[in-house]
Amino acid sequence: MIVGTSGLVLNEKLLFEHSDAGRKGYSLPALDVPATELPDGLCRQEIAGFPELSEVDVVRHFTRLSTWNYGVDSGFYPLGSCTMKYNPKVNELAARLPGLADVHPATPDHLAQGALEMMFRLQEALAEISGFGAVTLQPAAGAQGELTGMLVVRAWHEARGSKRRKVLIPDTAHGTNPATAALAGFDVVPIASEGVLTLAEVEAHMTDEVAALMVTNPNTLGLFETNIAAICEVVHARGGLVYCDGANLNALLGIARPGDMGIDVMHFNLHKTFATPHGGGGPGSGPVGVSAALAPFLPGPWVIQDGDRYRFAGSSESIGRMLAFHGNFGIMLRAYAYIRSMGAAGLKHATEMAVLNANYVRARLEGGYHLPYATRSLHEVVFSDRDLPNDCHTLDVAKRLIDYGYHPPTIYFPLVVKGSIMIEPTETESQETLDEFCDAMLAIAKEAEMNPDLLHAAPVRTRVRRLDETAAARQPRLRWEGVGEKG
Amino acid sequence: MRYIPHTRDDVAQMLGRIGVGSLEELFVEIPATVRLKRPLQLPAPLAEPELVRDLKALAARNATPENHVSFLGGGAYQHFIPAAVDQLISRSEFYTAYTPYQPEISQGTLQAIFEFQTLICQLTGMDVANASMYDGASACAEAALMAVRLTRRQRVLVSKALNPRWREVVTTYCRYLDLDVVEVGYGADGRTDLDDLAARLDGRVAAVIAGYPNYFGVVEDLAALARLAQGAGAKLVAGVNEGIALGLLKSPGELGADIVAGEGQSFGIPVSFGGPYVGFFAARMKDVRAMPGRLIGETVDRDGKRGFVLTLATREQHIRREKATSNICSNQGLCALTATVFLSLLGKQGLREMAGQNLAKAAYAREQLGRIKGVDLPFAAPGFNEFVVRTARPVKEVLAALEQQGILGGIPLGPDYPELADAFLVCVTEQHRRADIEVLAAALAGGAA
Ligand SMILES: Cc1ncc(COP(=O)(O)O)c(C=O)c1O
Numbered sequence: 001m002i003v004g005t006s007g008l009v010l011n012e013k014l015l016f017e018h019s020d021a022g023r024k025g026y027s028l029p030a031l032d033v034p035a036t037e038l039p040d041g042l043c044r045q046e047i048a049g050f051p052e053l054s055e056v057d058v059v060r061h062f063t064r065l066s067t068w069n070y071g072v073d074s075g076f077y078p079l080g081s082c083t084m085k086y087n088p089k090v091n092e093l094a095a096r097l098p099g100l101a102d103v104h105p106a107t108p109d110h111l112a113q114g115a116l117e118m119m120f121r122l123q124e125a126l127a128e129i130s131g132f133g134a135v136t137l138q139p140a141a142g143a144q145g146e147l148t149g150m151l152v153v154r155a156w157h158e159a160r161g162s163k164r165r166k167v168l169i170p171d172t173a174h175g176t177n178p179a180t181a182a183l184a185g186f187d188v189v190p191i192a193s194e195g196v197l198t199l200a201e202v203e204a205h206m207t208d209e210v211a212a213l214m215v216t217n218p219n220t221l222g223l224f225e226t227n228i229a230a231i232c233e234v235v236h237a238r239g240g241l242v243y244c245d246g247a248n249l250n251a252l253l254g255i256a257r258p259g260d261m262g263i264d265v266m267h268f269n270l271h272k273t274f275a276t277p278h279g280g281g282g283p284g285s286g287p288v289g290v291s292a293a294l295a296p297f298l299p300g301p302w303v304i305q306d307g308d309r310y311r312f313a314g315s316s317e318s319i320g321r322m323l324a325f326h327g328n329f330g331i332m333l334r335a336y337a338y339i340r341s342m343g344a345a346g347l348k349h350a351t352e353m354a355v356l357n358a359n360y361v362r363a364r365l366e367g368g369y370h371l372p373y374a375t376r377s378l379h380e381v382v383f384s385d386r387d388l389p390n391d392c393h394t395l396d397v398a399k400r401l402i403d404y405g406y407h408p409p410t411i412y413f414p415l416v417v418k419g420s421i422m423i424e425p426t427e428t429e430s431q432e433t434l435d436e437f438c439d440a441m442l443a444i445a446k447e448a449e450m451n452p453d454l455l456h457a458a459p460v461r462t463r464v465r466r467l468d469e470t471a472a473a474r475q476p477r478l479r480w481e482g483v484g485e486k487g
Numbered sequence: 488m489r490y491i492p493h494t495r496d497d498v499a500q501m502l503g504r505i506g507v508g509s510l511e512e513l514f515v516e517i518p519a520t521v522r523l524k525r526p527l528q529l530p531a532p533l534a535e536p537e538l539v540r541d542l543k544a545l546a547a548r549n550a551t552p553e554n555h556v557s558f559l560g561g562g563a564y565q566h567f568i569p570a571a572v573d574q575l576i577s578r579s580e581f582y583t584a585y586t587p588y589q590p591e592i593s594q595g596t597l598q599a600i601f602e603f604q605t606l607i608c609q610l611t612g613m614d615v616a617n618a619s620m621y622d623g624a625s626a627c628a629e630a631a632l633m634a635v636r637l638t639r640r641q642r643v644l645v646s647k648a649l650n651p652r653w654r655e656v657v658t659t660y661c662r663y664l665d666l667d668v669v670e671v672g673y674g675a676d677g678r679t680d681l682d683d684l685a686a687r688l689d690g691r692v693a694a695v696i697a698g699y700p701n702y703f704g705v706v707e708d709l710a711a712l713a714r715l716a717q718g719a720g721a722k723l724v725a726g727v728n729e730g731i732a733l734g735l736l737k738s739p740g741e742l743g744a745d746i747v748a749g750e751g752q753s754f755g756i757p758v759s760f761g762g763p764y765v766g767f768f769a770a771r772m773k774d775v776r777a778m779p780g781r782l783i784g785e786t787v788d789r790d791g792k793r794g795f796v797l798t799l800a801t802r803e804q805h806i807r808r809e810k811a812t813s814n815i816c817s818n819q820g821l822c823a824l825t826a827t828v829f830l831s832l833l834g835k836q837g838l839r840e841m842a843g844q845n846l847a848k849a850a851y852a853r854e855q856l857g858r859i860k861g862v863d864l865p866f867a868a869p870g871f872n873e874f875v876v877r878t879a880r881p882v883k884e885v886l887a888a889l890e891q892q893g894i895l896g897g898i899p900l901g902p903d904y905p906e907l908a909d910a911f912l913v914c915v916t917e918q919h920r921r922a923d924i925e926v927l928a929a930a931l932a933g934g935a936a
Contacts, residue, residue, distance in 0.1 A: 026837040028567065039869050068598070143814045223516065325761025343533075
């Protein structure tokens with residue numbers, strides 16, 4: 001069955017174009033104290049162009065917009081590196097319980113024992129899953145976790161009087177890794193990989209100016225860094241630390257722990273591995289695990305157990321806060337609910353099925369698409385457009401997949417594979433779904449031969465067709481401008 | 488496991504297709520030396536009803552406005568949230584999608600963020616706003632770094648009256664970038680001390696950061712701050728601690744701010760023990776290429792139909808890597824959507840009315856508390872919905888006595904301001920009824936203070 005079809009799609013203007021003077025979509029109780037005014041000169045005029053809508057207008061507006069989106073609940077979303085697994089519904093309930101959603105972050109510890117105990121249990125669970133000595137839950141996303149980790153690396157070096165300024169980053173790394181290293185004040189030294197990192201390449205670059213190596217394991221090709229233990233030894237022997245981008249932890253749950261491999265620091269992505277929703281681009285949560293030696297440098301405060309009570313604590317060596325409060329608590333709650341639902345065996349089973357699914361897709365598509373690395377894949381597999389004929393490229397395959405009813409894989413990343421197509425099915429997809437998807441991929445490869453126009457024209461079933469991104473960047477229109485006028 | 492569809496037969500068939508004999512064989516690349524040789528030590532799995540019971544037990548051990556009258560603010564505010572907000576953001580086409588990399592099937596998210604960017608521009612009086620930052624504090628830190636990029640200077644002046652946790656985050660972000668973060672004092676009225684600022688301004692200063700309103704709930708003289716900062720070639724960053732205030736206060740843009748970094752939690756997002764919230768970030772169009780974060784732009788498709796895309800990505804990490812303006816990738820998309828829905832529902836009138844109620848109720852509380860013997864209100868400058876209360880008895884005892892009566896009286900200031908060890912911060916919003924304010928006043932008058 002081809003999933004993609006077209007049906008009635010409703011148009012919808014911008015909020016501002018709907019607005020009609022005098023409409024409102026809220027009600028507040030009458031003011032029960034004397035009204036007051038701001039002193040002269042402080043008060044603004046009414047906000048030109050700000051919307052005036054009824055509740056019905058607003059509800060219909062956003063409901064229509066939602067139908068132009070594609071989420072995991074709509075269908076298969078094999079966006080590599082992002083672990084778009086199913087988001088359990090009870091976790092949404094967890095984050096909305098009034099006793100949790102309505103706790104103010106400045107509540108005294110003794111009146112927030114439930115919130116603190118949840119955070120403590122989550123810290124402990126993440127430490128056990130990853131093999132690290134301590135975990136901070138504060139960072140808001142993966143990239144902020146990376147920054148936290150790299151600032152901790154820097155603080156550790158400075159505490160020992162070391163002024164090392166270089167960080168080694170393999171060519172397979174995500175863009176956030178070099179951007180983060182720069183933000184932590186390091187100079188980036190790119191190093192080459194051959195699918196995986198070789199010990200020789202690391203040895204060749206590991207000087208006494210190098211503060212750390214940033215790796216991703218399994219890496220962004222979905223391959224396990226088989227030399228990781230020896231690499232960590234070399235980096236340590238020459239006075240450096242090893243940072244791991246934990247975006248791909250879904251390949252390792254219950255199988256192997258980064259902390260046991262010699263890695264010193266790693267961030268988690270709760271919005272990947274631990275099933276919290278991606279929200280259309282966040283909020284995520286990016287906790288960081290570190291070895292015991294680095295624990296004092298973590299951003300405070302973190303939660304400690306003190307007898308049968310829980311409280312926040314910090315350290316004078318801490319790098320300082322990364323966020324105003326304790327992190328994305330609502331996301332932590334969802335991840336906590338997920339870990340409690342899965343248990344140890346469930347998490348391991350998830351990893352096994354994620355790896356099974358990726359290898360199944362690989363087996364079905366091999367031959368249809370070029371596979372640049374023959375090494376056994378873990379949770380994701382990277383193909384390329386090398387063998388596609390008739391000027392058909394990765395972008396065309398992605399757009400054509402949309403017509404078939406799928407969210408495309410990650411494309412053109414990692415950069416080491418030209419025209420990469422990075423597929424991460426995750427464990428929550430059935431064989432049937434994978435078969436339908438692979439049938440679609442293979443049909444598209446055939447179309448590229450027989451009828452390439454289908455690829456070049458795609459997508460044709462969506463509300464809008466390919467958009468002019470060049471024009472968008474050349475003449476940026478970043479807000480609605482038509483103050484007062486109606487569309 | 489109900490989230491994993493594989494039957495035993497599926498697994499066997501799939502392994503056969505792959506050409507391996509067991510699941511174990513799929514992991515051959517992981518050396519035995521780094522394998523975990525025991526099961527993870529985690530609590531036994533819970534069925535859904537057990538999990539709900541566990542969560543409710545945790546929830547029962549926290550103080551909330553259900554069981555306490557709370558005057559806590561300080562960067563997180565309890566405001567009314569219309570029921571439609573959660574209904575709309577619970578559409579899973581929104582919350583189970585990711586970053587809109589494929590615009591043809593992400594127009595819902597893209598148009599909503601374009602609307603968010605527009606609303607933030609309108610509120611702040613600025614030209615351009617991004618798709619969101621992690622929170623107000625990290626937005627402020629990114630604003631400092633943007634000012635450093637624009638001016639090529641290395642010093643950041645931060646008002647002591649800026650939220651102290653935001654100051655700390657600015658310091659963390661600047662830590663290893665060879666930047667100095669220097670504090671500017673506040674005056675007797677609770678506003679940033681303009682003389683102290685003038686004395687510290689010179690050709691090394693990239694940015695001046697002040698709260699609007701500031702941590703004491705006081706409205707800064709932003710125009711004067713902007714004049715001083717810009718006179719020395721520095722950028723003024725307005726750090727909006729409480730977004731609802733922008734319903735009434737002159738916009739930072741109108742007053743001359745170069746960058747506005749704010750917290751949008753008040754726009755429909757529950758306090759949720761500190762997050763997730765949403766940072767907003769707005770600037771002048773001439774500086775757009777130095778901005779951090781994602782930007783959505785309007786364009787047309789092949790048929791000339793209006794649509795929206797991620798744009799100006801050459802600033803971002805996935806293109807520029809170590810030369811990017813920021814490392815931010817995932818931001819707070821769903822919280823930005825929440826704010827967009829909330830602001831649409833309140834609209835032009837509602838935001839003003841809500842802001843007006845905050846102002847009036849806080850003024851009423853100030854007046855009631857100001858009359859009590861042993862209570863003093865140290866800062867006279869105009870404020871919004873928060874104010875500083877000084878008590879004759881030690882703050883710890885006062886707050887403990889209030890707590891005995893089911894009142895969370897406020898946030899002690901001593902830990903962040905030793906000179907205000909005898910004071911705490913009281914926040915009053917539209918959610919407080921007159922009776923709640925009178926309960927606080929009575930408790931303080933009845934001996935607590
Ligand atoms: C490998 C890798 N590292 C880091 C990140 C950044 O994570 P986040 O988007 O949560 O900041 C991502 C995801 O986008 C990723 O795929």
